[in-house]
Amino acid sequence: MTTTDKTAAAPEEAERAERIERADPADPVDTDADTDRSAEPGAGGRGAWAGRVLRRARSYGWQRIAGAAAIAVLLLGSGGLLYAAQDLKDPAATRNHALTDSAATDQVIGDVSSALSQIFAYTPDGTDATEQAARNVLAGSAATQYQALFAQIKQNVATQQLTLTTRVVRAGVVSLTADHARLLVFLDQTAQRAGSTATSAAAQLSVTAEQKNGHWRITALKAR
Template sequence: MTTTEEAPGTRPPAIGRPAALARARRALVPLLVAVPAAVSGVLLLLTAQARDAPAAANHALTDRAATDQVLDEVGGAVSRVFSYGPTTLARTHDDARALLGGRAAKEYEELFRTVQQRVPQQGLTLTTRVSRAGVTRLTDTRAELLLFLDQTSTRRGAQAATVAAQLSVTAEHTGGHWRITEIEAR
């Protein structure tokens, strides 16, 4: 019996090998198409869920222009209705009627009755400036803000005093403008 020795690293061609490779390729093609399709489907699903997430509905996180607009309007309104003096009481009251609504308007009216008595008696002037502000929630019709204020008061014959204040404010968008409907001191 004679044996044929093979050189190291060489093999005789396998019978039927091209047919086996062809079958393997045919089995892999559907797999190569299915995997990217499945990955694409998962990515589309995740994108749709992200769009429907509550954070995506909060324009304060997604719409800089709308956020800036509500900050300007509400910040300006707070400065106007919480700044007054002996000669500006009527204008401040008119501003409050135009810029406040709902519970904020009712509470302000109660506060303003006291202010109207004290301002002329004490020669009181109050100036309110929004030092920092942020919108925590914003939709097309409603905004929730956190405002940090610097309030400087001056009384006749006394030195000016500045205090810091913090307000949570809710505003509603009606008639093309933001109107403050709730104010809560923090």
């Protein structure tokens, strides 16, 4: 290096040394300060600016996602309301008198509850009365199934001195038209053999009934 080059480089070297001496010991400065400091996201300069921009972008992204989710919930909610409103306009729903006719609802519950209490009750000497009650309150497949079942147990009722009583705990009408109804019925049944302790059990039935001559008759029974 020539004397002229050394003289020109001296001020630059002096300035560089002075910058290093003034630097904060807690913030090490490399000789290529601009490049290294900008590469550290936690430091000042372009790196810190880039980190802040990235965090803001992420925050904005989450806000957009949260906003979209809220809109989706609102749309789903409004869709559910529209569906419910449409369901009420459906002809089958408007014909369901269980929603509007309390007198008809009470009648079908009363007739079906009475029928179940009669057909699921017997004593050793009262099987004929039970069969007669079944003929009065059952029809269709319910009558056929019941007759086949009762024929199997009738002899045991007499020989084993069996007694059965049934009480309707609760009954609800699922659907009701002028001559057709579907119900869900909860029963408590108590059975006892002569000389033994009575035992109780709960039962749940799906019941279909049809109205004829002002009275409801059970046409289908299904245990649940």
